[in-house]
Amino acid sequence: MDHDSILKINDLKTYFKIDDQKVVKAVDGVSFEVPKGKTLGIVGESGSGKSITALSILQLLDEPGEIVGGEILFNGDNLIEKSIPEMRKIRGNQISMIFQEPMTSLNPVHTIGNQISETIDIHQKLSRTESKKKTIELLELVGIPSPEKRIKQYPFELSGGMRQRVMIAIALASNPELLIADEPTTALDVTIQAQILELIKDLQDQLGMSVMLITHDLGVVAETCDYVAVMYAGKVVEYSDVETLFEDPKHPYTVGLLNSLPRHDIKQEELTPIDGMVPSPFEMPVGCRFAPRCPHATDLCREKLPSLWELNKDQEVRCWIYTEEWDGDQEVKVSDSLNLA
Amino acid sequence: MTHSTLLKVSGLKQYFPIKGGFFGGKVNDVKAVDDISFEVNEGETVSIVGESGCGKSTTGRSILRFETPTAGEVIFDGTNLTTVSKKELKQLRSELQIIFQDPYASLNPRQTVRQILYEAIDIQKVVPKGEREDYLFELLELVGIQPSQADRFPHEFSGGQRQRIGIARALSVKPKLIICDEAVSALDVSIQAQVLNLLKKLQREMGLTYLFIAHDLGVVRHISDKIIVMYLGKIVEMGDSEEIFENPQHPYTKALLSAIPVPNPKKKSQRILLKGDVPSPMNVPSGCRFHTRCPFATEYCAKKVPELRTPNDQETVNHVAACHYMEEIDFSSLEYSKNV
Amino acid sequence: MMLKFIVRRLLQLVPVLIGVTFLVFIMLHITPGDPAEVLAGEGATVETIENINERLGLNEPLHQQYLSFLSNAVQFDFGTSWRTGREVSSEIAPRFFVTLELAIYSTILSVFLGVIAGVISAVRRYSLTDVTIMLVALFGLSMPNFWLGLMLMQWFAVKLDWLPATGWGSGSQVILPVIALGTAGAAIIARMTRSSMLEIISQDYIRTARAKGVTEKVVIYRHALRNAMIPVVTVVGLQFGYLLGGAVLTETVFAINGLGRLVVDRIASRDFPVIQASILVIASLFVFVNVLVDISYRILNKRIDLD
Incomplete structure (x- = not known):
C-alpha cells in the first residue's frame, strides 16, 4: 500500500524470553502503516499482541520483553536504532501514548497540574508562568471545566472520564504527530466512552495528528478509524480501510469476529462463535495460526504459514484462500443477519 | 408464553451508611438501590442494565442477601428472602445461584474441577454419592468441558473454560434462577459468543430463569426477554427487550443506546452526547435523578420525581418509563454530535 | 480538616494511655516481691516493713492506689522515687x-x-x-x-x-x-x-x-x-x-x-x-x-x- 505514512512498521518481532527454553513471541512479524493524519485501528482479542506492538514503538516494554527484529519507521527514521536519550526526546513529544486504565495511569501523589506541566517542561523551554498557562489551555482543550481549580487537584478527586481527559492533555502537551491510544475507553462507561472518542476525533481534526487506536471493540473501530489492522496470535491477519473491512471482510478470523459479536442495533437469532480458543503462546501452530479454529482450514493451512498478500490497493490478507494454491471451498461470509443491517 | 412469577422484587432499597464526623457517626447514606420493583417470570431472561454506580450489581447482591436490604421484599418462588432465617436461606441457595464476572476469583485454586463440583453437589445433596461421577460428567459435557479434564485445576483452563466451570457449578445444584453478574464481560468476543450460546441452550433444555446483570447492551439484546434500565439506583425504563431497543422512551435509555458504537462504518449512529459524569450516589439530584444530564430537563424535573408509567397510546405493550415528558420529547430536535 | 483529624487522633490516645498505665500497674503489683521488703533491706523487722507499706500507701486497696496514681499523673505529678526520694520527673x-x-x-x-x-x-x-x-x-x-x-x-x-x-x-x-x-x-x-x-x-x-x-x-x-x-x-x-x-x-x-x-x-x-x-x-x-x-x-x- 502506498500511503504518505507517518509510521511504518516492517516485520516487527517482540519476544519475551521466559527462560532458555520458553520464549513468548508476543509480536511475531507484524507490518502495517499509519497514514498521515488518519486513524489506524489495531483490533484483536487478548493475546493478539496489539498492546505489545504499541509499547514496542515507544520502547516501553517491561522486562523481559525485547524487540528482536524488524523496523519501526517514524517519518522514515528507524526508531529501533535510536539511543535511549534519543527515544526520550520522541516520547511525549512527537509520539504520545495514552493507556487503558485512567484510574491508575496518573500518579496519585502529584497534582493534575504538575503532571501536565512536567511534560511541557521536558520538551519545551517555557517559563513557569507560560508553562502554567499552557497547562490550563490544555485542560480547556480536553474539555475539563474550571481548569484553574483542577490543576491543584489530585487524581483521586476526578472521575475516570476526567482522568482520561487529563491523560489526553498530557499526551497533547507537545503537539505530537502521532497519538497511540491503547484501549483508551475500555475501562469507561459507554456514555463516557462516547465523550472521549468524540474528543479524540475533534482534537485530531484540530491538530492534524495521526492516531493509532488499539481496541478489541469492533464498534469503536467502525466509528473512529480510517484503516484497520486485525491481529491474531502475534500477527496481522488482515489490513484494509475500514469500510472494506466491514463490508467485505476476507480473513476467516475477521469474519468469525463479526459473526460472534452480539449487536445492540439489530436483531440476531443465534451467534456464530469461533470454535476453540487462542493457541497457547508456547505451542503456536506451525502453519496458519488460525487454522485450528478455522472452519475452512485444509492441510495446506495447517502446514504452511501464509504471508500477508496484497489483494488490492486497499486490502491485505494473510490467508491461503486468496492464493492460487488454494483448492478448498472459498465461501467466507458473514452471517445473513449482518448483511441485512 | 405465560409463566408464573418466579421472582418478585418490590420496593427494594439498599442503603449504605457513610460514617464520618467527629465521632464517626452516620452522616449520610449511599442510596445504591432506591425503591425498585420488578418481576421475573419462570423461564425468562430479565436483564438489568446501566452504567457503573447505577445499582445493578447491588440489586443482585441484595436479592441473594449478600447485603441485608434496607427495605422492601424479595419473593422467590413464594418465599420472602428478606425475612427467612439464615438456615432456610442456605437451603434456598440451591435454587438460586450466581455466576460472577471473574470466574477465576470464585473458584478455589487448590481444588480440581471435580472437587469444586462435588463440594457443591454434596452441600445440597443433589444426588446420592454413588451417582456423583455420572452426574459430574453429565454436567461437564453440558457446559462443553471434556470429562477427561475433570481432575485439572482452574488455572489450567482458559478464561472461557473457567466461566464454563462456574456455570457447571451453578447448574450442579439444579437451580431455578441464575443471577449472571457481568458473567461474560471479561471474555473475548469469540469466546463470549460460545458462552452466550451455551447459556441459551441450557435455558431451552432445562427451563432456567436468568437475571442478567450487564453493561454490554449487545449481549443484553441477544439474551433478554425483558430489560430493566437503571440510573443512580432507580429504574428509569423497563419492558420487553425489543420494545426497549426499538422504541426507547426515556432520554437516558435513548442516550445510552446512541452512545454505543455500531460495528458498521456506514451506519454511524446518531449520538446524543450526555454532558458530564453520573452524579455521586451519596448526593443524588432532586426530582428526576437524570435531570442534571438530560438535554430535555425542565425546572419541573428537578422538583418532581417521575413515576414509572406506560407511555400514552401504548397501553397494550409491556413497557414503562419514568419521565415526565416522554410523549412530548422530540429527539430529532437534538443537536447530535458533529462527527457522526 | 487536618486540624480536626489531629485533635481527634490525639483524643483517641487517652484511652490507650489509660490502658497502658493500668496494665503496667497490674503487672507491677502481681509480680512477686514486696516492694516494702526490698526497700527495707534484708533482716528488717515486720514493723519496719509495715511502716513502709503505710507510708507508701501500699496498704490501701489496689483500685484506690491506681486511681490516686492516675489523678496525680493527669496533673503531671508522678510523686517521688521510693529509692532516692527525689522527684520522679526530675529523675x-x-x-x-x-x-x-x-x-x-x-x-x-x-x-x-x-x-x-x-x-x-x-x-x-x-x-x-x-x-x-x-x-x-x-x-x-x-x-x-x-x-x-x-x-x-x-x-x-x-x-x-x-x-x-x-x-x-x-x-x-x-x-x-x-x-x-x-x-x-x-x-x-x-x-x-x-x-x-x-x-x-x-x-x-x-x-x-x-x-x-x-x-x-x-x-x-x-x-x-x-x-x-x-x-x-x-x-x-x-x-x-x-x-x-x-x-x-x-x-x-x-x-x-x-x-x-x-x-x-x-x-x-x-x-x-x-x-x-x-x-x-x-x-x-x-x-x-x-x-x-x-x-x-x-x-x-x-x-x-x-x-
Whole structure:
C-alpha cells in the first residue's frame, strides 16, 4: 500500500524470553502503516499482541520483553536504532501514548497540574508562568471545566472520564504527530466512552495528528478509524480501510469476529462463535495460526504459514484462500443477519 | 408464553451508611438501590442494565442477601428472602445461584474441577454419592468441558473454560434462577459468543430463569426477554427487550443506546452526547435523578420525581418509563454530535 | 480538616494511655516481691516493713492506689522515687532526653542508609549490587545490637582507639551507639524500600511517566519514591518506638545513662513510681509517633481518608 505514512512498521518481532527454553513471541512479524493524519485501528482479542506492538514503538516494554527484529519507521527514521536519550526526546513529544486504565495511569501523589506541566517542561523551554498557562489551555482543550481549580487537584478527586481527559492533555502537551491510544475507553462507561472518542476525533481534526487506536471493540473501530489492522496470535491477519473491512471482510478470523459479536442495533437469532480458543503462546501452530479454529482450514493451512498478500490497493490478507494454491471451498461470509443491517 | 412469577422484587432499597464526623457517626447514606420493583417470570431472561454506580450489581447482591436490604421484599418462588432465617436461606441457595464476572476469583485454586463440583453437589445433596461421577460428567459435557479434564485445576483452563466451570457449578445444584453478574464481560468476543450460546441452550433444555446483570447492551439484546434500565439506583425504563431497543422512551435509555458504537462504518449512529459524569450516589439530584444530564430537563424535573408509567397510546405493550415528558420529547430536535 | 483529624487522633490516645498505665500497674503489683521488703533491706523487722507499706500507701486497696496514681499523673505529678526520694520527673527527664536523642539519631541513620540502599537495590534488581546490599541487610538484621555494639567498641575504641568506648554527650561518643542501634533498622528499611519500590515500578503511572519522556532518575525519584515511601513510613514509626523502649541493651553496653537503663535498675529495686512514669512517658511518645506517621501518610498520599 502506498500511503504518505507517518509510521511504518516492517516485520516487527517482540519476544519475551521466559527462560532458555520458553520464549513468548508476543509480536511475531507484524507490518502495517499509519497514514498521515488518519486513524489506524489495531483490533484483536487478548493475546493478539496489539498492546505489545504499541509499547514496542515507544520502547516501553517491561522486562523481559525485547524487540528482536524488524523496523519501526517514524517519518522514515528507524526508531529501533535510536539511543535511549534519543527515544526520550520522541516520547511525549512527537509520539504520545495514552493507556487503558485512567484510574491508575496518573500518579496519585502529584497534582493534575504538575503532571501536565512536567511534560511541557521536558520538551519545551517555557517559563513557569507560560508553562502554567499552557497547562490550563490544555485542560480547556480536553474539555475539563474550571481548569484553574483542577490543576491543584489530585487524581483521586476526578472521575475516570476526567482522568482520561487529563491523560489526553498530557499526551497533547507537545503537539505530537502521532497519538497511540491503547484501549483508551475500555475501562469507561459507554456514555463516557462516547465523550472521549468524540474528543479524540475533534482534537485530531484540530491538530492534524495521526492516531493509532488499539481496541478489541469492533464498534469503536467502525466509528473512529480510517484503516484497520486485525491481529491474531502475534500477527496481522488482515489490513484494509475500514469500510472494506466491514463490508467485505476476507480473513476467516475477521469474519468469525463479526459473526460472534452480539449487536445492540439489530436483531440476531443465534451467534456464530469461533470454535476453540487462542493457541497457547508456547505451542503456536506451525502453519496458519488460525487454522485450528478455522472452519475452512485444509492441510495446506495447517502446514504452511501464509504471508500477508496484497489483494488490492486497499486490502491485505494473510490467508491461503486468496492464493492460487488454494483448492478448498472459498465461501467466507458473514452471517445473513449482518448483511441485512 | 405465560409463566408464573418466579421472582418478585418490590420496593427494594439498599442503603449504605457513610460514617464520618467527629465521632464517626452516620452522616449520610449511599442510596445504591432506591425503591425498585420488578418481576421475573419462570423461564425468562430479565436483564438489568446501566452504567457503573447505577445499582445493578447491588440489586443482585441484595436479592441473594449478600447485603441485608434496607427495605422492601424479595419473593422467590413464594418465599420472602428478606425475612427467612439464615438456615432456610442456605437451603434456598440451591435454587438460586450466581455466576460472577471473574470466574477465576470464585473458584478455589487448590481444588480440581471435580472437587469444586462435588463440594457443591454434596452441600445440597443433589444426588446420592454413588451417582456423583455420572452426574459430574453429565454436567461437564453440558457446559462443553471434556470429562477427561475433570481432575485439572482452574488455572489450567482458559478464561472461557473457567466461566464454563462456574456455570457447571451453578447448574450442579439444579437451580431455578441464575443471577449472571457481568458473567461474560471479561471474555473475548469469540469466546463470549460460545458462552452466550451455551447459556441459551441450557435455558431451552432445562427451563432456567436468568437475571442478567450487564453493561454490554449487545449481549443484553441477544439474551433478554425483558430489560430493566437503571440510573443512580432507580429504574428509569423497563419492558420487553425489543420494545426497549426499538422504541426507547426515556432520554437516558435513548442516550445510552446512541452512545454505543455500531460495528458498521456506514451506519454511524446518531449520538446524543450526555454532558458530564453520573452524579455521586451519596448526593443524588432532586426530582428526576437524570435531570442534571438530560438535554430535555425542565425546572419541573428537578422538583418532581417521575413515576414509572406506560407511555400514552401504548397501553397494550409491556413497557414503562419514568419521565415526565416522554410523549412530548422530540429527539430529532437534538443537536447530535458533529462527527457522526 | 487536618486540624480536626489531629485533635481527634490525639483524643483517641487517652484511652490507650489509660490502658497502658493500668496494665503496667497490674503487672507491677502481681509480680512477686514486696516492694516494702526490698526497700527495707534484708533482716528488717515486720514493723519496719509495715511502716513502709503505710507510708507508701501500699496498704490501701489496689483500685484506690491506681486511681490516686492516675489523678496525680493527669496533673503531671508522678510523686517521688521510693529509692532516692527525689522527684520522679526530675529523675526521669535527663535520662529521657538521652534516650530520645539516641533513638532520633539512630532513626535518622536507618532511614538515610535504608532508603538509599533500598532504592539502589530496586533499580538494579538481581544485579550483583542488589544481591550484595540484600546480603549485608540480612546480616545487619540478624545481628543482635548489643553484640554489634561490643564488636564496634572492640575495633574502633579498643584496637584502633579512634572513638571513645562509653558515655554520651560529645559528638564522638554518639557515633558507635547510634551505629549499633541503627543498623538493624537500616536493614529493615532497606528491604522494605526495595520491595515497595519494585511494586511501585510496575504501576501504570510509572509507564505513563516514561511515556512522557522523563529520565529514569526522575521516574525513580519524583514518580516512584514518594509512593514507595508510604509503607516505609509505618516501619520507621514502629522502629522508632522500638528504639525508645529497646535501647536498653545498647545503653548498657556503652554505659549510657538512658531511660532504658533507669527502668531496668528500678525494676530490680521495685521503685514503682519511677517505673510507672517511665513507661507512661515511653508509651505516650510511642503512640504520639504513630499519630505523626498517620499525618505523614496524609502528606505523602492525599487520597488516604482521614476518617
